[in-house]
Amino acid sequence: FRNGLFVETEDKAFSFKLGGRMQIDGGFASSADTMSRSNVGFRRAQIWLEGKAYKDWYYRFQYDFTNAGVTGIRDAYIGYRAKLLPxxxxxxxxxxxxxxFFEPFSMETTSSTSNITFLERALPTVLAPSRHTGAAVTIGDKLWSVKTGIFSTSPQDTAVSPPAGESQYWDAAVRATYAPIQEEDKLLHLGSSFRYHRPNNTTAATDGAFLRPGAGTEREEADILGGSGTWTRVSTAQDLSCGATAASLNTSVTGLAGLYYPFARRSSCLKYAYSYGFEAAAAYGPFSVQGEYIATRYERDATSAFLYSNGGGSSLQFSGYYVQGSWFLTGESRAAVYGSYDKNFFTPGTFGPIQIKDPVNKGGWGAWELAARYSELNLNNGGLIPGSLVYPSLLTGTPATALQKALSSTATLGGRQDNLTIGLNWYPVNGFRLQANWTKALTLVAPSDRPYLNGEHPSLFLARANVFW
Amino acid sequence: FRNGLFVETEDKAFSFKLGGRMQIDGGFASSADTMSRSNVGFRRAQIWLEGKAYKDWYYRFQYDFTNAGVTGIRDAYIGYRAKLLPxxxxxxxxxxxxxxFFEPFSMETTSSTSNITFLERALPTVLAPSRHTGAAVTIGDKLWSVKTGIFSTSPQDTAVSPPAGESQYWDAAVRATYAPIQEEDKLLHLGSSFRYHRPNNTTAATDGAFLRPGAGTEREEADILGGSGTWTRVSTAQDLSCGATAASLNTSVTGLAGLYYPFARRSSCLKYAYSYGFEAAAAYGPFSVQGEYIATRYERDATSAFLYSNGGGSSLQFSGYYVQGSWFLTGESRAAVYGSYDKNFFTPGTFGPIQIKDPVNKGGWGAWELAARYSELNLNNGGLIPGSLVYPSLLTGTPATALQKALSSTATLGGRQDNLTIGLNWYPVNGFRLQANWTKALTLVAPSDRPYLNGEHPSLFLARANVFW
Amino acid sequence: FRNGLFVETEDKAFSFKLGGRMQIDGGFASSADTMSRSNVGFRRAQIWLEGKAYKDWYYRFQYDFTNAGVTGIRDAYIGYRAKLLPxxxxxxxxxxxxxxFFEPFSMETTSSTSNITFLERALPTVLAPSRHTGAAVTIGDKLWSVKTGIFSTSPQDTAVSPPAGESQYWDAAVRATYAPIQEEDKLLHLGSSFRYHRPNNTTAATDGAFLRPGAGTEREEADILGGSGTWTRVSTAQDLSCGATAASLNTSVTGLAGLYYPFARRSSCLKYAYSYGFEAAAAYGPFSVQGEYIATRYERDATSAFLYSNGGGSSLQFSGYYVQGSWFLTGESRAAVYGSYDKNFFTPGTFGPIQIKDPVNKGGWGAWELAARYSELNLNNGGLIPGSLVYPSLLTGTPATALQKALSSTATLGGRQDNLTIGLNWYPVNGFRLQANWTKALTLVAPSDRPYLNGEHPSLFLARANVFW
Known part of the structure; x- marks a missing residue:
């Protein structure tokens, strides 16, 4: 018996766990565009069921009740392990x-939110894929791991079913980790990830968060206070695949009801996209550092993009990075909870829950952690289409709008943001964590359609009560 | 302890089970109207809690997370058993x-999707009722069973609450089964079902799947690939009870706000409807066959139907059947898992999960099953209203539409479809099943409003990873 | 092992429970406005997980599947207990x-629906706060308890996030109880509650049920039969804080896209509001009585309210009360299941589940309970703004509407309703309860915008099958 509900047969061939997590947030922000001043609410309210059967078979089903219907499905997979390698x-x-499940990409993204140091993931993780439906295979040993798979849509996509006659988009992703030093209080972890994204005509528009970077529903260093929760985004959050535009054209062509015309579908502006990332983490006693660099490159068909008035050039690259440090005042070490492949075979190379040295229930003070993070996301990109080509089609708007759009068309100026976050965590007993984060936007280069944000240095304070079992 | 979570007191008076099921589908289809080319996704993601208390009291609550809110409720009932008969x-x-819970009607409909042979139920099950809220009583013995009950709306109906001043529709259903041969490897099962449906004025419109056969949300031999998931349907999916039309009339009559007029409600076009079905199943060693015939008859008020421009005649009959065979290459028998009333008293006369002879965890190959099914649904019906009565009211549309509608009014030409499905199932260990189905529409007589579908022979391939615990 | 699933470590430091509740209703009503004649359906379908960890730490997560997404979250809290007082x-x-969790206010409101005597809570509980997100502290002993806390929005609010630049509303609430007589078959309980509500500009509009009394989604002595389920309400269900009106004004002021103007926000009509209540309960053997009086006072800015055409005066007071009696024919006593602070420290001063003396599983008849309740809600209020000020702004409507609104502006005539409810409960075994209620509206003074309801005496009959585990 453990915290929560866990049962196991004596021979350990079968086990079953009913887990859950609640994150109750409250905080306030200094004024900035869509940010609100104060609010409280639930960030996550999840339960999950996971089990092991016949020693080698696994399943896990996780649901988040802060979403409605199918979009609340998180992890939901079946696993099987076999001794195949020499x-x-x-x-x-x-x-x-x-x-x-999570595509294998980035340490921060694939880590559980119960175990990441701050309330929200770092800014560059908007460029990393989220959970998708697919199949993966993982190999590794104590020191290394390689996880690779192919994926398609997910229950959290805005539209799961592609239009008639079309195929769903697909991804291929791989993450490799290597941790040469793994001792009780020393750790060195290195890793790298790659992801290829293939949109299939218009259907790729359903993967909104990836095709409109910075406009997605994921909240990174943002919070329950804001509507969209983001301060940077590609200007007017245009879909880089021109997906929405193309879909509406199809409708008009096939408007004559009852008759069957072949669909006059336009090909996507986006030929393909790929992302890559590098990560490193180290711990020495109570001190730890962690950092990542993530970049995404979109290869587009410039002619199509121009015809559909979807500016942004033929080849875009966005990137970001973060560096963070943490100090356990009470002496705990992140090195001790590193999950190498022999311990955590579904998401190797991530951290598990901290082992509290002196918990409150034994008369101690629990674990106390101080942490700081510097995080950047850069969605600015030099334009590749000559400005003269783009101006005319935009002059139908008001002069101010046309000028603004023209600027953003020749160069996708999605903005740049650098944040500093200071965090304090208290772990009284296992399964409970109280967190406080203060974030300041040190640099805020506004996206081209919201120039009034330039010069703002918004800050926000957030506290969280977190329980998982 | 079993697979999943099951606890029981020593005297077996109390027990509790937390079960679940995930079905992850992927596949592609040849082009046909609303069918898409390829997709992946979740077909079902359910958990359920069920228990026994004081030996004679039962409850079961099942929820499907691929639906939102109240529509995700599946089985949700309380049961009680008492020795009353001599x-x-x-x-x-x-x-x-x-x-x-499921109205007692049809073997295929009331069987669990973990235990049916193919990925989707056979075509004629669109004519069978789904789960509804009501009360039932079941009697039976090892050889026979009779289950009967009265039912009304369900959480899955599109509108649960009837309009002001109206009553909810109701059903009465009964299913009787008789299985004279029940041995370890031999089975003969016979059964018959009947259902009476009483729509109460406009409210019956909420039972969309029954009043618009073939246009419902149930997916039969169809799949996650399609929007509606059906290839046949009553033309333009008209509501046979004229429900929607009547509702809009009420609104205009009572439009003067703040004053209270008696509602000028029109009676439903549909006086009543009834369905009946016959079923048979047999097994001999690893071989089994199963078949059903289901028919539904709608008795309508022809004058009302004409006045509301809701064609289709005064008395309609739709029907369908399927025949399927299965062969366990590895020697398992469906006869061994037949649930007679003494074993399965809530849904007697259905099959339980296969007992794998040589599962993978004991070094075997699991169970392998080959199956084939021929399935027909016929929604064509000769018209009973003279065509001359219907033509004028339709001439306001375009000539093509009017002609088309006229045809469908004099004779409800909802189309006819005959499918052949080939299936291969692999059961590596209990609780896991991998399935592959290939379906070809051998005959496709299109509904009258989609004549361009005539001559199409669409096919689809679907694979599923299924886990239940 | 108990009914349902409950596990505990031997030292009682850890425990875990997976509970649930299903309430299946059916009934019919005599005609009245939005009430329907008959229906069946699910009133609640909940599961919850709760646990104890390290002896002093608690959590509870409860979800109702009859709601979609985040609005289905009910209890969801973390608790901690420490010996701090001398x-x-x-x-x-x-x-x-x-x-x-529930703000500490009113015995009836904070009681579990499995333990209240009737199917729905009494009429005046519409004036009591529901569950909100916040923090509370409770002290007490066997004889007394005081629970107090501050709260803000809740997942069930229609809009959880406040508009940009605004703060969320907040509440402070306190409830004190004192029960000098607590024996096996004798009980005397007294209590009092107070709640202060501070709307922050427009955002308070999100707490619809409180600002539009009688128009909320809570169902009190009403049922699954009706749309809104209420017979009384503030006329045309106006928002007493003028929230909705103010919000639309903001939009027009900031309409020039892309430019940033300071928001020209109007202050709320509502300065603050407070509620107070008194409660008493007594039991003597199988007999028990219980009663409450609840009143709410809204302090408004009369000038703002007039400018926004939101009538109702500057200071409104609504109130209600109920008295109920119950008799266990089979001899059980509510005194035995009173939850004082030493037994029920999260909601002290409420009743727990009845202990059945002679349950069906031991050959008895279960427990039988007869109960009656008289319940009143009065939403009428004398007007404080001279009628001459209000008339002009309303003359733009039709004469009838203007006259009607004028009346309701000078005096908020939200109607008054007095109900008599007779109930019969059968508890065959622990965890199961069958209930039947018959309610008659003895007095129905209609709200000013629905005068046609005057003189109606609608009645309704409802039956419920209730299971919890």
Whole structure:
């Protein structure tokens, strides 16, 4: 018996766990565009069921009640492990996984929100893929791991079903980790990720968060205070695949009801996109540092993009990075909870829950952690289409709008933001955590359609009561 | 301890189970109207809690997370069993049940989707009722069972609450089964069902799937690929009870706000409807066959239907059937898992999960099953209103539309479809199943409003990873 | 092991429970405005997980599947208990609580729906706050308890996020109870509650049920039969804070897209509001009585309210009360299940589930209870603005509407309703309850915008099958 509900047969061939997590947030922000001044609410309210059967078979189903219907499904997969590799490569079984789970990309993204240091993930993780439905295979050993898979849509996509006659988009992703130093109080972790995204004509528009970077529903260093929760975004949050425009054209062509015309579908502006990232983490006693760099490159068809009045050039690159440090005042070490492949075979190379040295229930003070993070996301990109081509089609708007759009068309000026976050965490007993974060936007280069944000240095304070079992 | 979570007191008076099911689908279809080319996604993601208390009291609550809010409620009932019948009639207690559950009708419909042979139920099950809220009583013994009940709306109806001043519709249903041969490897099962449906004025419109056959949200031999998921339907999916039309009339009559007029409500076009079905199943060793015939008859008021421009005649009959065969290459028998009333008193006369002879965890190959099904649904019906009466009211549309509608008014030409499905199932261990289905529409007589579908022979391929615990 | 799933460690430091509740209703009503004639459906379908950890830490997460998404979250909190008070004040630990739960106000409101005597709570509870997100502290001992806390929005509010630049509303509430007589078959309980509500400009409009009394989504002595489920309400259900009007004004002022003007926000009509209540309950053997009086006072800015054409005067007071009696024919006593602070430290001073003396599973008849309740809600209020000020702005409507609104502006005539309810409950075994209620509106003074309801005496009959585990 453990915290929560966990049962296991004596031979450990079967086990079952009913877990859950509640995150109750409250805070306030200094004024900035869509940000509100104060609010309280639930950030997450999840339960999950997971189990092991016949020693080698696994399943996990996780649901977040702050979403409605199918969009609340988080992890939902089946796993199977088999000893396939020769001993000289790995002593560990190979792990197969099918269902909905995080694509293998980035340490911060694939870590559980119960175990990340701050309230929200760092800014550059908007460029990383979220959970998707697909299949993956993972190999590795104590020191290293490689997880790769192919994926398609997810229950959280805005539109799960592609239009008639079309195929769903697909991704291929891989993440490799290597941790040469893994001791009780020392850790060195290195990793790298790559993801290829193939939009299939118009359907890719359903993956909104990826095709409109900074306009998605994910909240990174943002919070429950804001509507969209983001301060940077590609100007007017245009869909880089021209997806929405193309869909409406189809409708007008096939408007004559009852008759069947072949669909006159336009190809997507976006030929393909790929992302890559590098990560490193180290711990020495109670001190730890962690950092990542993530970049995404969109290869577009410039002619199509121009015809559909969807500016932004033929080849865009967005990127971001973060560096963070943490100090456990009470002596705990993140090195001790590093999950190498032999311990955490579904998401190797991430951190698990801290082992509190002196919890409150034994008369201690729990664990106290001080942390700071510097985080940047850069959505500015030099334009590749000559400005003269774009101006005319925009002159139908008001002069001010046309000028503004023209600027953003020749160069996708989605803005740049640099944030500093200071955090204080208290872990009284296992499963409970109280967190406070203060974030200041040190640099805020506004997106081209919201120039009034230039010069703002908004800040926000957020506190969270977190319980998981 | 079993797969998943199951606890029981030593005297077996109390028990509790937390179960769940995930079905992850992927596949592609050849082009046909609203069908898409490819997709992946979740077909079902359910959890359920069920329990026994004081030996005779039962409850079960099942929720499907692929639906939002109240529409995700599936089984949700309370049961009670008491020894009321004399021994010469039955040695088994009588079962009372109140809540939301499948009306007793059809073997295929009332079987769990974990235990049906193919990915989707056969075509004629669109004519069978789904889960509804009501009360039922079941009697039976090892050889026979009779389940009957009265029902009304369900959480899955599109509108649960009837309009002011109206009553909810109601159903009465009964299913009787008889299985004279029940051995370890031999089975003969016979059954018959009947359902009476009484729409109460306009409110019956909420039971969309029944009043617009083929246009409902149930997916039968269809899949996650399509929007509506159906290839046949009553033309333009008209509501046979004229419900929607009548509702809008009421609004205009009572338009003067703040004053209270008696509602000038029109009676429904549909006087009543009834369905009946016959079923048979047999198994001999690893071989099994199963078949059903289902028909529904709608008795309408022809004058009302004409006045509301809702064509289709005064008396309609739709029907369908399927025949399927299955062969366990690895020797398992469906006869061994037949649930007679003494074993399965809530849904007697259905099959349970296969008992795998040589599962993978014991070094075997699991169970392998080959299956084929031929399935027909016929929504064509000869018209009973003279065509001359209907033509004028339709001439306001374009000539093409009027002609088309006229045809469908004099004869409800909802189309006819005959499908052949080939399936391969692999059961590696209990609780896991991998399935692949290939379906070809051998005959596709299109509904009258979509004549361009005539001559199409669409096919689809679907694979599923299924886990339940 | 108990009914349902409950596990505990031997030292009682850890425990976990997975509970649930289903309420299946059916009934019919005599005609009255928005009431329907008959229906069946699910009133509640909940599951909850609750646990204890390290002896002093608690959590509880409850979800109602009859709601969609975040609005289905009910109780969701973390608790902690510590022995802080000197022995002479209390031998019991102090209880801290953070999350979403009932504000401490009113015995009937904070009682579990499994334990209240009738199907729906009494009429005056519309004036009491529901669950809100906040923090509370409770002290007490066997004889007394005081629970107080501050709260803000809740997941069930229609809009959780306040507009840009605004703060969320907040409440402060306190409830004190004192029960000098607590024996096996004798009880005397007294209590009092107070709540202060501070709307912050327009944002308070999100707490619809409080600012539009009688128009909320809560169902009190009403039922699944009706749309809104209420017979009384403030005329045309106006928002007493003028919230909606103000919000639309903001939009027009800031209409010039892309430019940033300071928001020209109007202050709310509502300065603040407060509610207070008194409660008493007594039991003597199988007989028990219970009663409450609840009143709410809204302090408004009369000038603002007039300018925004939002009539109703500058200071409004609404109130209601109920008295109920219950008799257990089978001898059970509510005194035995009274939850004083030493037994029920999260909601002290409420009743727990009845202990059945002779349950059906032991050959008895279960528990039978007869009950009656008289319940009044008065939303009429004398006007404080001279009628001459209000008339002109309303003359633009039709004469009838203007006259009607004028009346309601000078005096907020929200109607008055007195109900008599007779109830019969059968508790066959623990966890199961069958209930039947018949309610008659003895007095129905209609709200000023629905005068046609005057003289109606609608009645309704409702039956419920209730299971919790």
């Amino acid at each position: 001993e000289e490569i790995s002593k560990q079984p190979v792990t197969f996984q099918i269902g909905n | 021994e010469e009639i039955s040695k088994q207690p009588v079962t009372f049940q109140i809540g939301n | 022995e002479e004040i209390s031998k019991q630990p102090v209880t801290f609580q953070i999350g979403n």
